[in-house]
Ligand code: AMP
């Protein structure tokens with residue numbers, strides 16, 4: 439069983455449509471893929487209609503959170519997408535992304551970069567808009583060579599010259615809301631230091647105390663020793679340890695299934711979830 443529990447589509451800042459994503463997942467030999475767009479479940483319906491035979495789709499989302507000034511991402515799986523309290527929070531975070539992206543474009547223009555809002559809006563399409571879309575505009579303009587190169591203090595990194603914060607959830611509240619909606623939570627790339635500041639390990643322990651289910655250990659932004667450290671921490675704290683690609687299509691170098699989750703860990707996630715069911719593929723014949 440090959441299980442990848444973290445992937446993005448055009449519903450947020452990935453480059454494959456939800457339908458393309460599930461087809462590629464099967465073509466890459468995956469048995470299970472989770473669709474975890476930033477702060478939105480908008481891609482679920484399209485993905486669910488297209489799940490190929492032999493693949494199972496796990497509906498999820500990656501929630502933007504902030505703890506004591508440090509941004510963090512919480513993967514949420516198999517929650518009830520209609521549950522009103524969590525839905526309202528997702529909408530708040532997602533809707534705030536638009537004025538925030540406009541403000542970042544304004545800052546870039548003040549810095550002399552001739553980026554236009556229309557350009558960024560075109561790149562984002564109808565996806566939940568974020569820094570990777572703006573980064574791609576900077577690539578198009580020749581300001582930086584790659585999307586990654588825009589995530590520096592000069593440009594879009596946390597606290598960078600053109601950075602603007604967005605509304606984010608308190609992770610303790612997010613864990614409570616996801617649980618109340620029948621879902622399971624996994625702290626995404628908790629020690630991805632190359633992206634900026636990370637929370638201390640004591641915070642991971644407090645989140646575990648508050649009901650966090652797992653941590654993502656195997657991830658492209660963790661060095662091998664960090665992965666091992668996180669697996670040890672998971673064992674100490676009674677947390678599940680997952681592995682996933684965080685696939686974003688052509689916007690990141692990681693391919694689908696590059697990191698995977700142990701089937702037993704996946705089984706435990708499924709067992710704990712009560713808000714939604716995984717969607718087994720029927721070859722795309724579902725109405
Ligand atoms: P936002 O949600 O708009 O704040 O943007 C965060 C997104 O930027 C996440 O999806 C990350 O995948 C992406 N990101 C963060 N750091 C980097 C980086 N160094 N290189 C490429 N993408 C990044």
Ligand code: ZN
Pocket residue numbers: 446450451452476570686
């Ligand atoms: Zn992303």
Ligand code: FE
Pocket residue numbers: 500511626627
């Ligand atoms: Fe993330």
Ligand code: FE
Pocket residue numbers: 444446500626684
């Ligand atoms: Fe992600």
